[in-house]
Amino acid sequence: MALPTQDQVTEALRAVIDPELRRSIVDLGMVRSIEIRESGKVEVVVSLTTPGCPIRSHFQQAVAANVSRLDGVSEVGVGFDVLSDDEKGRLQQALGRPGGLPEGALAQVKNVICIASGKGGVGKSTMTANLAAALQADGRSTGVLDADVYGYSIPRMLGVDQRPEVNGERKIIPPPGPAQIRVMSIGFFLERNAAVVWRGPMLHKAIQQFLEDVAWDELDYLLLDLPPGTGDVSMTLAQLLPQARVIIVTTPQPAAQSVARRAADMAAKVDLELLGVIENMSGFTTPDGQRFTIFGEGGGQLLADDLDVPLLGKVPLAEELREHADSGSPLVLDQPDHPASQAIRATARGIVAATPQALPVMQAESPAAPAPAAPISGSELPVVQVQG
Numbered sequence: 001m002a003l004p005t006q007d008q009v010t011e012a013l014r015a016v017i018d019p020e021l022r023r024s025i026v027d028l029g030m031v032r033s034i035e036i037r038e039s040g041k042v043e044v045v046v047s048l049t050t051p052g053c054p055i056r057s058h059f060q061q062a063v064a065a066n067v068s069r070l071d072g073v074s075e076v077g078v079g080f081d082v083l084s085d086d087e088k089g090r091l092q093q094a095l096g097r098p099g100g101l102p103e104g105a106l107a108q109v110k111n112v113i114c115i116a117s118g119k120g121g122v123g124k125s126t127m128t129a130n131l132a133a134a135l136q137a138d139g140r141s142t143g144v145l146d147a148d149v150y151g152y153s154i155p156r157m158l159g160v161d162q163r164p165e166v167n168g169e170r171k172i173i174p175p176p177g178p179a180q181i182r183v184m185s186i187g188f189f190l191e192r193n194a195a196v197v198w199r200g201p202m203l204h205k206a207i208q209q210f211l212e213d214v215a216w217d218e219l220d221y222l223l224l225d226l227p228p229g230t231g232d233v234s235m236t237l238a239q240l241l242p243q244a245r246v247i248i249v250t251t252p253q254p255a256a257q258s259v260a261r262r263a264a265d266m267a268a269k270v271d272l273e274l275l276g277v278i279e280n281m282s283g284f285t286t287p288d289g290q291r292f293t294i295f296g297e298g299g300g301q302l303l304a305d306d307l308d309v310p311l312l313g314k315v316p317l318a319e320e321l322r323e324h325a326d327s328g329s330p331l332v333l334d335q336p337d338h339p340a341s342q343a344i345r346a347t348a349r350g351i352v353a354a355t356p357q358a359l360p361v362m363q364a365e366s367p368a369a370p371a372p373a374a375p376i377s378g379s380e381l382p383v384v385q386v387q388g
Contacts, residue, residue, distance in 0.1 A: 004070040009034050009042055012066040019055055019243075028091060032081055040074030042067050047083045049091075055243045056080060106211065108218040109143075111355045112244040113275065114237060116267070118259035120151070120228040123280040124249045126325045127315070127344070128225040129157040133330035134341075134348035136179045140220040143174060145210055146185030147237065148227040155187045159328025164188055171215035178333055182219070184210050207236050221351075237272075245275040245355070247312065250300055252282055257299035264307050275354055276312035277304040278347055284317040285339070310354065313347030316340050 013034075014026045025031055025046060032045040044067065046059050053059075064076040083091065106112065115131070117124040128144060135142040146154035155161060158177035164184070165173045174182035186206060216222060224237065224244070237244060246267040250260035260277075267274055279300025285291045294317060304311040315321075318340040324331040332341040 003036055003038070003040060003072045004042065006034055006036070008070055009036065009044070009067055012070055013044065013063060015066050016059065016062040019058065025059070028094075029087070030083070040072055041077060042070075042073050042075070043077040043079065045079045045081060047081050047087070049083055049088060058243055106216060106219075106222065106241075109216055109222045110219065111221045112224065112241050113221060113351065113355075114147075114224045114226050114241075114244050114246045114267075114272070115249060116226045116246050116263045117228050117249045118261065118263040119256065122228075122249050122251050122256060122260075123315075123321075124228065125151075125153045125157060125225050126321060127249050127278055127280060128223050129154060129325065130321070130330045130332045130341075130344045131348050131351070132158075132181050132221075132223050133178055134332045134345045135221050135223075135351070136181050137333060137336075138345070138348060138352070140352065141218060142221045142223065143182035143184070143216055143219050144177070145214075145222060145224045146183070146187065147207060147210075147224045149186050149206060150227060152185050152187040154183060154225055155185050156328055157325045158183055158330070160185075160188075162188070167215055169215070170213075172213055173215050178328075178330055182216065184214050186210075208240060211240055221355075245273045247275050247278060247351070248303065248307075249278045249280055250303055251295045252279055252293065252299040253296040254299055254302075256295070257303045260303055261306065264303075274307055274309045276310045276350065277307065278312050279314045281317040282314040310350065312350040312354070313343050315343045315347070 010026060010031070013031055014024045016025045017023065018025055018028060018030070030047045032047045033043075035043040037043070044063050046063065048056060048059075059080075060078045063078045067073060067076045115124055115128045125148065132142045132144045144154055144158065146152045148154075158181060160175050160177045160183045162175050164175055167173055172184070174184045175188070177183040226237070246264075248260050248263050248267075250256050264274060277300050281295045282300065283291050283293050283297065300314060301311050316339055318331075318338065320335060320338060321331050321340045324334060331338055332344050335341055336345070
């Protein structure tokens with residue numbers, strides 16, 4: 001089979017659109033190089049506006065998908081480098097943006113994960129707090145945004161009760177929670193247990209500010225605890241975070257499964273990718289070893305199969321999980337060997353396995369400076385004169 005030509009690959013790449021700049025990466029000059037090997041492997045290098053570009057995974061997937069459709073392509077490799085300052089300046093002029101290129105409010109956050117549910121009471125916030133703790137304990141820098149504005153509970157579950165400070169750039173510094181998890185919630189700015197009585201536009205503005213005006217800095221994962229259901233906040237997040245992924249939390253009972261399906265439908269309608277399903281309260285085991293399926297059994301797997309996504313974990317019903325959430329100390333940190341902790345840590349590992357890891361950014365190497373000459377040492381030798 002004949003190999004594709006450079007023009008064919010370029011045309012395939014023309015369909016890859018930068019969602020922030022709203023133009024093809026070919027037209028933007030972001031395709032650094034195209035190499036077509038005799039084996040049929042096509043290697044493409046894409047230039048990013050910033051090393052921590054939050055939509056890097058979007059480029060990787062879109063480039064691979066479009067190029068792999070060409071006849072003769074056996075494999076697609078995608079690499080990245082970064083536009084130089086001069087290249088950024090030319091791109092700014094071409095786009096008519098003298099103020100600079102957008103680098104994303106979360107430019108240094110590698111993965112944004114929304115934790116959603118169809119209804120309340122399934123343990124979504126408890127899962128969010130403990131998953132964040134599990135990821136942090138596993139060496140993944142993690143933050144939590146309490147996007148459940150009406151029912152905010154993350155501050156209590158992570159034991160954080162202080163007003164955030166503001167840095168010199170007028171960015172809000174998220175207070176550190178257990179194991180240095182960065183936490184942000186509307187609860188930090190209200191009187192204790194005060195009700196939030198806002199309409200949609202106010203919710204949108206609050207969520208936007210928590211994303212754009214908070215100094216999240218470098219994070220491997222930012223978990224968003226969404227409100228239950230499919231309301232204004234979910235649509236706002238879809239608009240502000242097109243690269244986010246969604247995890248659905250459900251209990252095993254069929255009624256909860258059918259309601260959770262609506263949250264998945266919401267994600268599909270706003271083009272957010274589903275990452276998987278977590279089944280919470282999957283069973284209760286007594287101290288003498290008897291197991292009771294209080295909320296039924298199998299609903300999480302049925303939902304995952306229906307959505308064609310993995311079942312990331314099954315977390316047993318445990319009184320200790322509730323007690324630690326109330327006291328602000330995640331169970332996965334205080335009792336890592338507890339069965340519920342082990343299930344949540346396994347779920348966190350499943351999330352890591354299902355999310356793209358940081359790809360190496362290829363930087364042009366500067367010419368190596370010549371090595372300094374080694375100092376001369378030793379004793380001076382006598383000079384022998386030749387007599388004529």
